[in-house]
Amino acid sequence: AQKITQTQPGMFVQEKEAVTLDCTYDTSDPSYGLFWYKQPSSGEMIFLIYQGSYDQQNATEGRYSLNFQKARKSANLVISASQLGDSAMYFCAMRERNTGFQKLVFGTGTRLLVSP
Amino acid sequence: GAVVSQHPSRVICKSGTSVKIECRSLDFQATTMFWYRQFPKQSLMLMATSNEGSKATYEQGVEKDKFLINHASLTLSTLTVTSAHPEDSSFYICSARDLAGEYSQPQHFGDGTRLSIL
Numbered sequence: 642a643q644k645i646t647q648t649q650p651g652m653f654v655q656e657k658e659a660v661t662l663d664c665t666y667d668t669s670d671p672s673y674g675l676f677w678y679k680q681p682s683s684g685e686m687i688f689l690i691y692q693g694s695y696d697q698q699n700a701t702e703g704r705y706s707l708n709f710q711k712a713r714k715s716a717n718l719v720i721s722a723s724q725l726g727d728s729a730m731y732f733c734a735m736r737e738r739n740t741g742f743q744k745l746v747f748g749t750g751t752r753l754l755v756s757p
Numbered sequence: 758g759a760v761v762s763q764h765p766s767r768v769i770c771k772s773g774t775s776v777k778i779e780c781r782s783l784d785f786q787a788t789t790m791f792w793y794r795q796f797p798k799q800s801l802m803l804m805a806t807s808n809e810g811s812k813a814t815y816e817q818g819v820e821k822d823k824f825l826i827n828h829a830s831l832t833l834s835t836l837t838v839t840s841a842h843p844e845d846s847s848f849y850i851c852s853a854r855d856l857a858g859e860y861s862q863p864q865h866f867g868d869g870t871r872l873s874i875l
Binding site for chain 1: 801850866867
C-alpha cells in the first residue's frame with residue numbers, strides 16, 4: 642500500500658486565490674511527522690511546513706497552513722493568496738518513529754500552476 | 758538556516774564513465790544522509806541511507822555495486838555512479854538532518870545533480 646497518496650496530479654489556481662493540495666497517508670505507527678516540500682522547476686526541494694502526529698493544532702507558516710485530520714489520515718496543504726511564484730511541484734512526505742524518524746517517504750506530488 | 762551543498766549540479770558524460778557526486782552539510786553535523794533519485798515528472802525515490810563510519814543501507818532494488826556510497830565524515834557523503842549508462846541518467850538529490858535538531862526538524866536537501874549519460 643502507498644504510504645503517501647496525492648490524488649491530484651495537477652491543480653490550477655488564479656493569483657490571489659487560495660488552493661488546497663490533498664495528501665492522505667497510511668501508517669500504523671502512532672508517532673510520525675508529516676512534511677510538505679515545494680520543488681520549483683530548478684529542482685531544489687524547499688521545506689514548507691511540518692505537522693507532528695501529536696500536535697493538537699494545525700501547523701501554519703505564513704501563507705501555508707496544514708489541514709490535519711488525524712482520524713481521516715489526511716494532511717492537506719492550504720496556500721492562501723496564491724502568487725505566481727507558487728507554481729511548482731508540491732510533495733507531501735512522512736517520517737515514522739519506527740524508522741528512527743529518519744526515512745522520509747514521498748507522495749507522487751501535485752503540480753500547481755498559478756495563473757495571472 | 759541549515760544548508761546542504763551538493764556538487765556538481767550537472768554532469769554530462771560518456772557511457773562507461775564513473776561519476777562522483779558530493780553532498781556536504783555546511784553548518785551542521787549529520788551522521789546520516791540520504792540519497793534520492795528522481796525521474797522526470799516523478800517523485801523522489803530513496804536509494805540509500807548513508808551512515809557515517811559504516812556501510813550504507815540500500816533500498817530494495819538498488820544495486821550496491823553500481824551506486825557506491827561513502828560517508829567518511831560527519832559533513833560529507835559521496836555517491837559514485839560506477840560505469841554509468843544512459844539508463845542511469847536522472848536527477849540525484851541528497852538530504853541530511855541536523856543531529857542536534859529535534860525529530861520534528863525537516864531534512865534539508867541539496868540542490869540536486871542532473872546526470873546525463875550519452
